[in-house]
Amino acid sequence: MEPVNQTGISEFFLMGLTELQPFIFNLFLSMYLITIIGNLLIVLAVSTDSRLHTPMYFFLCNLSFTDICTSTTTIPKLLLNIQVQDQSISYIGCLFQVCFILIFCVFESCLLTVMAYDRYVAICQPLRYTIIMNPFFCLFLVFLSLLATTINALLHTLLILPLSFCTGQDIPNFFCELGQVTKLACSDTFINVLFIYIATTVFSVIPLSGIIFSYIQIVSAVLKISSAGGRHKAFSTCGSHLSVVSLFYGTGLSAYMSSTISNSSVCNVITSMMYSVVPQMLNPFIYSLRSKEIKGSLRELIIGIICFA
Template sequence: MEPANQTDISEFFLMGLTYVPEQQPLFFNLFLSMYLITIIGNLLIILVVSKDSRLHTPMYFFLCNLSFTDICTSTTTVPKLLLNIQIHDQSITYIGCLSQVCFVLTFFVLESCLLTVMAYDRYVAICQPLRYTIIMNPFLCIFLVLLSLLMSTVNALLHTLLLLPLSFCMKQNIPNFFCELGQITKLSCSNTFINILFIYTATMVFSVIPLSGIIFSYIQIMSSILKIPSAGGRHKAFSTCGSHLSVVTLFYGTGLGVYMNASVSNSSISNVITSMMYSVLPQMLNPFIYSLRSKEIKGSLRKLIVGIICFL
């Protein structure tokens, strides 16, 4: 069978949820609920931080950027899924699929970079408290966010451009609910050695290296915390890191689960579950983690809700 050139490919089919057609309404309600919770929760975080001048600090500046990234990540994948379920059509255009690959990569790498930057912020706050305001100045904070965005965008564009020359076989079914880079690469009939090499290289650069930086930061943080003489002081210092550490564990823990699943399973249902675990669940839970563990966020959120109720 002759492979079809990429110019002949008009669409792919997202087959992740088609194995149980009678449960489509259940999946629609589930993903819609998770998406709405994600949007509302992260918007509340952004609104609370922007309204409360006490929260205008580097830590909460990075948190706002993380919340915005979580909104973008979910918006890249879930609305298309909901539309496909509603109209009973699993297709996605070739351009739409490549665009989805590009945006998914951009926001996932951006989240990884932001988590690393937030770990550095906590490191400076605890290990060098007297120099914190000098080191974490507004210029550096904005520069770190823009640098993270630039690296994630360039990485995503390079991956997407490497997909353009590929030819695809007649089978265009993607066993997932969104276009994922690795699965698109597997559908190609072309030589994908360069693509796979670049995938592994980018994974090393934007996953292993940031995680190593986070681990190193927390080793230094733990060392400094243990030197604090009072138990209350140690608890207060560690509480400032608890939310971030929980988010890091959730983000990289689900990512590790995806990697382990990909090495042992190729089933559609397994792909859907693991993809949901890293592309929907962390983005939904992050606002709850920060709001439940941060007294400042809880206090500001309470004031905001009371203000809205009094206004109404």
């Protein structure tokens, strides 16, 4: 049985990008292709190179796959709308966007926390690393994160179903974002907003606190290393992850702060891009530039593809 809202609204209108559409189309298409190719190369490199079959790169492979899914949830629909000159999205399609963008963005937050824990064990408990971060435990951490984020997204989506939507159907963004869809409702949204705040605390504040705690322990352990070379090697293994964490949470915080200050569609589009498009595009470059193992594996992979072609 298909979900039906209380007022029978069949579609919404994504009004975030109505100007300069040829430029917007080329910009987002370029960003999408870079995201797909960059993250796909990371996935292929980790999958095909036995030297990268370690917990750290297993989590990186999952992160890259998640980045592909995040971009695919929003950008193809935007490109299609520009091509057909139609800003509409069906009610069901909007619910799917809300659900999947929540799953993948929150899953990325959880993955970054798991990766921080992996670095903590590697540096603070190196003799027990292979015992603690065994393949079964790594799979369990990924599965648990995905299960929790999926349940969270489904609950948010199900809470939208009882809402009544009167006349407002224009979403000032290029995809259906949970907060903006909730604002369009003309019925009581107290439970929805309350659950948004609770989920934000559980899946943003707590993971970020875990990452900060892990790196406090890591810095403390590294500073006890006597040789400068040992300290540099330990810090270098964390550099890429710290850069990705800073990019993800920095853009997410900027989006949250901007949404509380401004309601303009331009502001909404820019802030949404900053957390749902830009990090996903830049993550492969951050890891490939800062990791000698990834650079070497990518070089071999690209040479193999060229020679095969």
